[in-house]
Amino acid sequence: MPTRFAFVILLSCFAGNTFAQSKQIVIETSHSALVLNVGGNQRVVQSYLGKKLAPAAYPSGGREAYLTAGMDNQFEPAIRMVHNDGNPSLELKYVSHKTTRTDDVVQTDILMKDPVYPVEVTLHYTAYYNSDVIKSWAEILHREKKPAMLTEYASSLLHFNGDEYWLTQFHGDWAREVNIIEEKLTNGIKTLESKLGTRTNFYQTQAFFLSLNEKSTETTGELIAGTLAWTGNYRYTFEVDQRNGLRVRAGINSFASEYYAEPGQPFVTPAFIFTWTDQGKGQASRNLHNWARNYGVLDGNKERLTLLNNWEATHTTFDEKRLVELFDEGKKLGIDLFLLDDGWFGNNFPRNDDKAGLGDWQEDKKKLPSGLGYLVKEAANKGIKFGIWLEPEMVNPKSDLYQQHPDWILKLPNREENYGRNQLVLDLVNPQVQDFVFRIVDDMMTKNPGIAFIKWDCNRSMTNAYSPYLKEKQSHLYIEYTKGLYKVMERIRTKYPHLPIMLCAGGGGRTDYGALKYFTEFWPSDNTDGLERVYIQWGYSYFFPSNTISAHVTSMGKLQSLKFRTDVAMMGKMGYDIRVNNFTPQELLFSQEAVKTYKRISETVWFGNLYRIISPYEESRAVLMYVAEDKRKAILFNYQLQTRRKDIFSRVKLQGLDPQKKYRFREINLFPDTKAANPDNDKVLTGEYLMNIGLNLAPGRIAPLSSNVFELTEE
Numbered sequence: 001m002p003t004r005f006a007f008v009i010l011l012s013c014f015a016g017n018t019f020a021q022s023k024q025i026v027i028e029t030s031h032s033a034l035v036l037n038v039g040g041n042q043r044v045v046q047s048y049l050g051k052k053l054a055p056a057a058y059p060s061g062g063r064e065a066y067l068t069a070g071m072d073n074q075f076e077p078a079i080r081m082v083h084n085d086g087n088p089s090l091e092l093k094y095v096s097h098k099t100t101r102t103d104d105v106v107q108t109d110i111l112m113k114d115p116v117y118p119v120e121v122t123l124h125y126t127a128y129y130n131s132d133v134i135k136s137w138a139e140i141l142h143r144e145k146k147p148a149m150l151t152e153y154a155s156s157l158l159h160f161n162g163d164e165y166w167l168t169q170f171h172g173d174w175a176r177e178v179n180i181i182e183e184k185l186t187n188g189i190k191t192l193e194s195k196l197g198t199r200t201n202f203y204q205t206q207a208f209f210l211s212l213n214e215k216s217t218e219t220t221g222e223l224i225a226g227t228l229a230w231t232g233n234y235r236y237t238f239e240v241d242q243r244n245g246l247r248v249r250a251g252i253n254s255f256a257s258e259y260y261a262e263p264g265q266p267f268v269t270p271a272f273i274f275t276w277t278d279q280g281k282g283q284a285s286r287n288l289h290n291w292a293r294n295y296g297v298l299d300g301n302k303e304r305l306t307l308l309n310n311w312e313a314t315h316t317t318f319d320e321k322r323l324v325e326l327f328d329e330g331k332k333l334g335i336d337l338f339l340l341d342d343g344w345f346g347n348n349f350p351r352n353d354d355k356a357g358l359g360d361w362q363e364d365k366k367k368l369p370s371g372l373g374y375l376v377k378e379a380a381n382k383g384i385k386f387g388i389w390l391e392p393e394m395v396n397p398k399s400d401l402y403q404q405h406p407d408w409i410l411k412l413p414n415r416e417e418n419y420g421r422n423q424l425v426l427d428l429v430n431p432q433v434q435d436f437v438f439r440i441v442d443d444m445m446t447k448n449p450g451i452a453f454i455k456w457d458c459n460r461s462m463t464n465a466y467s468p469y470l471k472e473k474q475s476h477l478y479i480e481y482t483k484g485l486y487k488v489m490e491r492i493r494t495k496y497p498h499l500p501i502m503l504c505a506g507g508g509g510r511t512d513y514g515a516l517k518y519f520t521e522f523w524p525s526d527n528t529d530g531l532e533r534v535y536i537q538w539g540y541s542y543f544f545p546s547n548t549i550s551a552h553v554t555s556m557g558k559l560q561s562l563k564f565r566t567d568v569a570m571m572g573k574m575g576y577d578i579r580v581n582n583f584t585p586q587e588l589l590f591s592q593e594a595v596k597t598y599k600r601i602s603e604t605v606w607f608g609n610l611y612r613i614i615s616p617y618e619e620s621r622a623v624l625m626y627v628a629e630d631k632r633k634a635i636l637f638n639y640q641l642q643t644r645r646k647d648i649f650s651r652v653k654l655q656g657l658d659p660q661k662k663y664r665f666r667e668i669n670l671f672p673d674t675k676a677a678n679p680d681n682d683k684v685l686t687g688e689y690l691m692n693i694g695l696n697l698a699p700g701r702i703a704p705l706s707s708n709v710f711e712l713t714e715e
């Protein structure tokens with residue numbers, strides 16, 4: 001029976017929105033299934049997670065799906081609650097479940113209750129059928145007299161029984177984000193987490209692969225890819241028990257965050273998003289990209305703007321005249337939008353460096369006497385759009401805002417202030433502050449409706465954090481801060497549903513799907529050196545689609561040609577941050593053509609399926625390709641990273657093409673006066689040949705740090 005047909009039949013047993021009494025609860029996507037069962041003791045157990053099978057083949061039994069604390073469980077609990085009487089135990093028994101379907105999304109909600117205390121927990125699972133992604137979260141509700149204390153409140157707990165478990169994590173720091181490490185899990189607990197409060201991905205990207213039984217490759221192996229949709233402190237624990245069973249818990253980090261849940265008010269955890277596959281990491285990424293474009297990212301399946309940013313060209317030193325010149329440079333280049341970065345605001349405390357001005361979001365009258373409106377108009381006159389940088393959650397002590405509202409700032413009342421980049425974090429828990437932050441955007445947009453893009457920055461994490469608003473409830477700070485940010489973003493999105501906004505946090509400090517539902521793209525790193533970016537963009541490509549990964553051509557990376565840096569930017573969401581007037585005539589010509597080429601190929605790059613063919617972590621080169629959904633087009637990127645002659649590279653077998661189709665293989669984005677050197681250039685080759693015999697992408701003597709972009713078009 002075709003899979004799709006089986007799916008429809010299964011659903012019809014549940015008939016939308018009705019409660020079913022079945023003891024087996026099957027959550028399925030097109031290739032995977034998560035199966036829960038209700039045991040004799042009415043507890044809900046996870047019986048299966050893996051390849052989709054016929055319903056009768058799924059096992060029963062298993063380990064408890066949402067482990068509680070204080071009774072028989074001796075492992076890390078998903079939930080721990082201390083009741084009004086001080087009793088720290090919880091038991092969750094099945095009450096009912098419900099399945100609802102809309103298009104390719106199936107929602108399953110399982111209600112459980114404690115037999116002794118008035119506490120209920122609903123486990124929610126959203127199955128995205130076509131992208132093979134499951135989103136899982138929990139809702140905790142009690143009706144005791146006073147607030148009940150939660151000390152654990154996971155979004156999801158998943159169980160595995162494998163021979164071995166291999167965890168791939170992505171750690172880093174400023175300007176060296178997403179470094180890949182893969183290691184075998186041993187008995188005990190491995191934790192990946194953040195306690196940074198804001199820009200919480202600064203040292204650790206909040207996504208992982210977990211390979212089951214053996215290491216997975218790009219094309220083989222069973223694994224899950226997981227990530228928490230939360231823009232705050234997160235934590236994953238991987239606990240391997242005495243019988244080699246693995247429990248993977250994902251959720252908000254409970255560190256310093258006991259939560260006093262009010263009676264009758266549900267505590268809703270953020271969602272854990274994961275995909276299971278037995279086809280390797282490449283398939284896991286394609287599943288997540290597909291889901292992200294359709295459900296996870298704001299306007300994820302829409303086009304993006306190419307832009308010229310002025311940060312590297314001017315830093316905070318500019319005036320109106322210089323900016324208007326830069327509009328001309330942008331126009332000359334052919335980009336869609338000019339992005340004015342930091343340094344345009346502050347009067348009593350002008351923003352001439354990072355020491356002053358944050359919080360005072362009025363145009364600097366000295367630099368911009370005619371105001372933003374003039375710039376928006378001038379840009380429009382030149383035929384380009386105008387965008388602007390904001391860092392709305394922060395304040396410099398040298399600002400009017402700091403003087404006027406000292407109680408709007410996170411800082412300990414009785415200790416010295418502690419700065420990061422000379423700034424403090426605003427108390428976004430406070431509704432007045434939320435209102436202030438909303439109005440920064442709203443006032444600016446109301447006055448200048450032509451503003452077409454925002455870069456939303458966040459350049460420090462929390463230290464010495466204390467919310468004047470929360471008073472004695474300080475343990476709510478980390479959670480309520482993130483909720484406060486979401487409240488602001490909800491308001492912004494209600495009024496400005498499609499305004500493109502880039503998520504930035506001193507580089508890749510914020511890269512999560514909790515935020516990306518409000519943002520169109522993110523800034524992966526302040527490191528824009530082309531060679532470094534091959535690795536950084538490669539790392540992010542595991543979890544995020546290319547139209548979210550901003551990649552700008554800059555003058556960082558002096559050893560690399562402009563061609564190399566441009567080819568690297570082209571694999572993501574391309575932009576520029578460079579002095580165009582310093583280009584040689586040939587460089588200008590090349591870049592103008594590159595922008596045109598990018599506009600032509602970006603549909604395939606943004607919406608095609610990504611195949612990572614040769615990893616820079618394994619060879620001193622990187623090869624990847626995007627294949628259009630209908631397989632009629634593909635774009636192949638080839639980066640030679642070696643600086644010595646010693647490496648001999650084998651032929652490269654392409655992936656994802658149609659073996660029956662014939663493709664013309666042609667190098668594009670060549671630098672003026674250079675010719676394609678590939679022996680197969682301009683030949684027509686079958687998909688079968690390209691995927692089985694492959695191409696020699698390193699013919700002859702390869703120049704260090706050279707690169708090629710190839711286009712494959714069906715003949």
Ligand code: GLA
Pocket residue numbers: 311341342389457459504505506507523525526
């Ligand atoms: C951060 C960003 C940069 C730039 C500066 C401006 O570092 O990551 O791109 O916007 O702030 O201060």
